[in-house]
Amino acid sequence: MFVVIPDVLTEAEVATLRTNAATEDFLDGRLTAAGRARNVKNNLQTDRRSERMSEAQDLITAALNRNSTFQTVAAPRRILPPRFNLYKEGMFYGDHVDNALMGDEGDKIRVDMSFTLFLSSPQDYDGGELVIKSGMGNSTYKLPAGQMVVYPTYYFHEVRPVTRGERLACVSWLQSMIREPARREIMLELAMISNMIQSRDARAAAAAQDMLDKVRKNLLRQWIDD
CATH class of the missing domain: 4.10.860 (DNA Excision Repair, Uvrb; Chain A)
Structure with a gap:
């Protein structure tokens, strides 16, 4: 079940997060990739545990808590602190499945669902589509800023190469109260x-x-x- 949720963020909140991202220190995304995913991951990301991310994480968490559709779709028990992902021209993330367990050592959670919260407008970049692959075929997402797609973590998915501009999004993972x-x-x-x-x-x-x-x-x- 892939669910698009519109208007997760207001225009002002999107602007705040973009401003926040402009001052962040971005690291090589391969630092958090495991196994073969390191070979197909080529992006930049923030450290979700950094103090500078705290304001952005609080804003996103508040938006998710007030969104009744997200609460119904995900029934979240725990949400990992979101991080910014940045794809510049030529960057991509090939086919992969996210880890089953995520979090800090000694405090890992079972991951049931993933989400991508788009912060760049589709007109700001070419390529960069999120493609989720299931038995029903490929589902492609390039949503307006402030919109989100939520999906089960066990599907193969990719971010296609960005060929113009930059693609900024927030991503995270959660454990649901409803496992199945x-x-x-x-x-x-x-x-x-x-x-x-x-x-x-x-x-x-x-x-x-x-x-x-x-x-x-x-x-x-x-x-x-x-």
Whole structure:
């Protein structure tokens, strides 16, 4: 389940984060890559534990806490402190799967979901698309500044080479209170059904009935024993 969440940040918050990023010290992204990922990672990133990142992390965390869609989609138990990722012309991150365990030594968490929060406008750079690869094919994302895509961490994904300009984003990972992706999807659909019913729109009510039928059938698949 890949979910795009619009308007996670206000225009003022995007501007604040861009200003913050302009004063940050960026390091070689390969410093945090493990195994074969080192061979395909070519970007710059901030140290998520640095004191200078604290203000940006607080701003992003507050935005995530107030966003009801994110809370429903992710049901976060713990979110790792976000970091800035910067791709300059020629930089990329080839196919990889994020680690199952992340965090500081002695305080690692199981990682269930990843997110990319876009800070550059699509017009500011060419290339740089986030591509998530699943059994349904490739899903490509190049979102407006302030928008986010959230996705299960176990999929192969890449950032295509930037051919013009610079691509700035915030990325992080989380452990969900709902471990199983199928159950997280059901919780999201139930929230959508509730919103459809509350809208009192006839077309929305019909769509809610269809989605409720889907939820019922998928719950039966989980609960019925052979």
